[in-house]
Amino acid sequence: QTIGNRIAGSREEKLTAKYLKSILSQFSDEVILDSFKCNSRSKQYEINFFSIMYCLALLGYIIYPPSSIAIILLVIVYLIFLIFYDFRFIDYFFSDDKSQNIIAKINPKGEIKEKIIFTAHTDSAYVNNIYDHKLRPYSIYFDQVFLTCFILLLLISLFKVFDIFSFLVDYLYLLPFFSLGIILYLQNKSVNYEKSFGANNSLSGLSVTIGLAKHFFYNKMEHTEIYICNFGAKEANFKGSKVFLKKYYQEIKNARIINLESISGGPLYISEKEYMTNHSSELVNDILSLADNISISAYKSKNNLKTDARIFSYEKILATTILSLDKNGIPLRYCLKEDLPIYILEEDLQNTYKICIELVKLIDERTKQK
Structure with missing residues (x-):
């Protein structure tokens, strides 16, 4: 509420990154801040x-x-x-803004056999009235x-x-x-200069990643390392996730990536397919099964959206996105000035939080059989 909207490369996005780093430093074994250049208005340009x-x-x-x-x-x-x-191509001519990724790592008790990465993004979007x-x-x-x-x-x-x-x-x-x-x-x-607050897109996902960091820092897994990655400049052509993938590919190529995107305000969906990209069916089915086990309604989605998970699935890394969708198959209040905190339901955040915890437990339990 204090920082407000967080356009990629803006002072507000930098303040958000600084705040997240201070919080995640309390609940992780290592926190990294990676800066990079971006074009905050690439879509509009x-x-x-x-x-x-x-x-x-x-x-x-x-x-x-x-x-x-x-x-x-x-x-x-x-x-x-x-x-x-x-x-x-336009990004190569107008990338004058500076954004950042915040990466927190939580070590397991023993040898690392699996890695699970929970991702969200820090920036909010410019208002796009076509979505209204x-x-x-x-x-x-x-x-x-x-x-x-x-x-x-x-x-x-x-x-x-x-x-x-x-x-x-x-x-x-x-x-x-x-x-x-x-x-x-x-x-x-x-095309306009009005800015969306970005409560559902993206604070809903960010809040869950903070909760997950706190939980797994005090309840470490046996053999599963947890990454919490909050990407900057998602609304600027997914620049944050692309920079992260390029820098850490060898480190994360065998990980499982769960992207949290606009998770409040509608039924919960797990993306199996997005725009020109197929996600991990195994990961999607695991999540749906776990949601059913704890009596949370979640559905499989084949959509034409673009989320950060696409960047990883395109490189054959196991990934999917958890998100809520309206009847048109689009996140509620996406890119609209009405995307405000008052519309975020705590129950929706709790449901995603619980599903993520159960998934980590399942993956960690499987490591004992290796």
Whole structure:
């Protein structure tokens, strides 16, 4: 409540990291703070970039169609890398902010045979009003919408340059302007300077990781090492989790990673599939079974969201995300100014906390058979 919103790279995010480090230092055997550069507005810069490039391509289509084709091909290449490889070129030009990861380690009593990593993120997001709109269920496909608009303009430009289907060109002439309207509408809804408090996304997960650190520091496992990782700059293209993975890959490649993301305000789900990524079915089934054993309702989810767990599953590390979803399959109040602490239910946090404790106990019990 005192710090408020925590945009990646902001003073408030740094204060949050400092606070978390002071708390976790009391309940861990080692705490590490890793700093890195990020672009706090990468998503918004990207939408602005697409809008500007589309306007330039449309102008080229009217004045000199070959120039339109060149611009469109450049943007399509960018979008292909973004959609299929989660790679943002724009980050290499505007990464002037500084964020940080906080990593706490809790040693087991004996030899380390297993590692379990609980993750959440410290930063909050800019408000995106599209999530408070009837288009909310389709918001995860906006990159594909941009790609479709550029491909349509490319085809029409090719028709005009090479005089193909010339009888259609006159009928299709207004289509690029319709696409421009769509792009400008999405830009107007998505790009602003208003900041979300980020109570569900992400303080709900952070609070549970602190509770888990305290529990396992005073109740150490026999052979399971516990990591508590609070990533910075998740809303800035998952920069924190990517930096962590790159630096500690050899150390964590055989670990199990449980990401806690927006865990209050709806039914609890365990992600088996996210956007172009499959998570560990074994881990998901273990969690669902444990939840059932302690009478907590949890469901398997196959969605098209993007969470930090994707970064690890993509590298074949066992991972999943625990989160709550609304009827549209999106975390409640995500990226909205209404994402406030008053809407967080303690029961939801307790349920996730209990599931995580039971999972660690199960994994540690299995180590005794090794």
